[in-house]
Amino acid sequence: MSAHADHAAPVGGRILTVPFLILGMFALIAAYFLILRFIFGLEAAANINNGYPWGIWVTMDVVVGTAFGCGGFVMAFLVYILNKGKYHPLIRPAVMAGLFGYTLGGMAVFFDLGRYWQMYNVFLPWYMHFNSVMLEVALCVATYVVVLWIEFTPVFLEKIGFNNLKQKLEKVLFFFIGLGVLLPVMHQSSLGTMMLGAGYKLHPLWNTVLLPLLFLSSAIIMGYSIVIFESIFAAAGLKRPQETHILAPLSNILWWLLLFFLAVRIVDLLWRGVLPNLDWQGFWFLVELALFVIPLAFLSKNHQTARVLFLSGFCLLLAGTLYRINVYLIGFTAGTSGWNYFPSVPEILVTIGVFSFEIMLYLIFVKKLPVLASPQH
């Protein structure tokens, strides 16, 4: 990327730690159920049905998982487009989080797709249907995964010492950085548009034509939150100094974004005259709202401590996650009555396994590759 990246260094240390092995166990359990899924069909591992065709695999692994991966593009925007160099130490872990979020999201799509062996049809021009929101999401996500790997390639080159090649790549990287900001803007908003296709099946609390805007802005919020969360979590977990000095100004940006999101969300509800009822959906709407509002209060102070920053980031990740779960699962009702859905045990274990695998990759990458900013600097 640019010269500043030179300050990053591998953390080092053993890979096979106890937490790593526990995560590995979860990943293996998930692999077992995925084998069942491929031998016996989706029903063998998941409770999804014709009333609720999209379950937690789509919701958690793809829609939430890629939102967790939004750190990469929001930081790239800040650092490379708005030229805020001081955030540079945060960029590599953020891009890496994006790399994992999106790569695993793509993987999850593969095992959720019923006719996965024809997955490449989305790239065949004679099959493409350009009015489909999902085609846009599919193409964008696929391209973005490639872009993320290109953006991250300098790290590998640095590791193996191909500095010449790395410099050449960095000369053209600006194009991929531009593309890498555009693509998530496109598909994160489209993930919202996608549920407008469900029509009346989506509860009025979430059913608004502003869904694309709300999904995009909440994805950006989640992107900044994951950067703050990850930085503090890594510092605490890997016993490194906190980066509060760059996280605090980041949280100011976050506060304004949050204000924007909540304003749009609430004005939209009021304009449409929708209020939560005292029911299941109403309850989760209120929880979601609370999780968005609490950090707004937290972050309004001028001088944030690492703890407040961490809790705010954490809260917002939960809020963004719940918002997506609400739109894709809780706010969704089958079109014909009589259908039930709650994820099955194997289904949940697969999702846990996917996230475990993501954390395992994170641990390997930060220990072996120059990702985190070196503390000596």
Added chain:
Amino acid sequence: MHATHCGLDSLDVSHIPEQIGGLSRRDFLKFCTGIAATLGLSSTSALQIAEAATNEQRPPVIWLHGQECTGCSESLLRANHPTLESLILDIISLDYHETLSVAAGHQVEAVKKESMEKNKGKYVLVVEGAIPMKDGGVYCKIGNKTIHDHVVEAAEGAAAIIAMGSCASWGGVQSTPPNPTGSVGVPEVLKGKTVVTIPGCPPNPYNILATVLHLLTFKRPPELDELGRPKFAYGRLIHENCERRPHFDAGRFAIEFGDAGHRAGYCLYKLGCKGPETYANCPVARFGDVGSASWPVATGHPCIGCTEKHIVFEKPIHALAKVKSLEPPTAYPRIAEERGNGISPAAAGLVGLAAGAVIGAGAMVAAKVGDQPEEKSKE
């Protein structure tokens, strides 16, 4: 089939005459077994029936004719096991029947009067034909007396009353709107009395034979439905026992007379078959002794619903039947059927655990990280 195969071998049948009418003892017992089967009774009842039928004291029968075509009598005439002569000479004593009596005029009316007085409380009254009520019942008179008065008079001393055919049962073709003579069925005239109705145009002769023999044997009519019809004969829809039913279920229908489906023996529903709304035992008992397995539907003609009041003479033959066996409907999926797996305790627990682990880990880290404002940068 031999009578001995029907559980009669262990019984003493020596008191049954060797020759009854045109039948041998064996054939007669077979007939009685058949009647027992028609009635849904056990084969031992056949012997009781045989005993009742060979009783020296043959029950007298008074057979009145109202507004009718004598088709019911005609159909009975064509029953051949037993033949009519063995029925009226050996089983019952047909004391009065306008068509079959040799005597006529005042002579036969006198026989009737005498029989009714002599057998008061013992004779069986059979009425064939509807009874006109309009204008004092003048539209049907016998011996200068309306049929209404004849029926009421004969019913006084009758041990049992049978309405033979659709006309007697509910008015028949005469009662079809506009019903110019105001004709009604016997139950309408004899309100309060038990009238066994054997509707049909004509009714299956074995249904009346079975009913008569039931009366003789058990001294009471067979089990009746709310319209007075014996349940053994009218308890089920034609549709339920029809041999063409599988074609109905599979959607194979004759569409026009003589088309490929009609020739292939498909369901006649589309041709207007009233089987789905008509109660009768035709597909089981068959009809008219014209050959084995023969009844109207088997010959390729849709059922016209001749036993049912508002069908046979009111609905056009080609009009579609209301499918009664499906009311109230059962065995259909409901609009909302419970499907899909809902929440299970294990899954709920797992979600709780996962959420707890995430929040717990978050809280642990939050506790770990410093609460001091903005740590000094090392730069």
Added chain:
Amino acid sequence: MNRRDFLKTAIASAGTVALPTAQARDPKQMPEKAVGMLYDSTLCIGCKACVAACKSANNMPPANDAPDLKKWNNANTWDTPLDISGYTLNVIKVYKEHDNASNKDQDYAFMKRHCLHCVDPSCVSVCPVSAMRKDTTTGVVTYNPDACIGCRYCVLGCPFSVPQFQYDTPFPRIQKCQFCEHLQKQGKLPACVDVCPTGASLFGDAKQLLEEAKRRLAKKSGETYVFPRGKLGSEERPPHEAQVPQYQQHVYGEKEAGGTQVIYLSGVPFQKLGLPTNLPDYSYAVVTESIQHTLYKGMIAPLALLGGLVYFAKRNADKHDEEDKS
């Protein structure tokens, strides 16, 4: 929300991404020679001949859905579909007010579930790989398994929940009624219409069927009416006379979700037959496609945004290089 409100909102959302105008996607119109079906619930006698005929015409296996029958139906000798599924394209369901319901079209009624062949189908709009297609001549919505990737967006997006996915096989596909297109090509009637004894399922020109439905609604209950069977306007099948029942004064599918080529008449409220009655008179495809067209028309906006992003990224990168050199 009506279309006007929607457009207002669309313009508002477009404004937020700095675009000048909303590109509303007009609702689609029915093809000139669209074929359709009129299902008159009051004529249906529940014989399920259509269910059986559909299975054999489309080579579908028996469905063993009913949980209380599963135990003794292990060999799948009985077809017991609870609803349309990955193995059933058409099913007769019953609405019962209570267990002893016996007055047809008052406290109980039959309902035939299958694809309604929308004028502006959501499934076609949402499918990323054009597996769902609407025939430009007949308007029949068909499915192409060779294109399908199994994402089940059509299952989610169909307002009538018609496309059905197979979850119990490693090589699944979507199943939906395709109006017996293979039979229609041979000049035959769709199997369910072909066997319908009463004309409850009536095939024909979609527009003429709508007129037929309205003719029925215009009759007084109790009047006699000659109900056609098979194909409307064809003399091939003899019609039958019957009394006009007490209809709900509404043709379901005339306007719902932008109109459907399969329309319904009923004696009980349509909601009780499980048909969604809260549908707008435009397809949800109009909503999503308007948003997409607004944002992505000719890819002008994304390309402009990309240009800006790349320009700034390049400028900043150059700046850093200069700083490094100096």
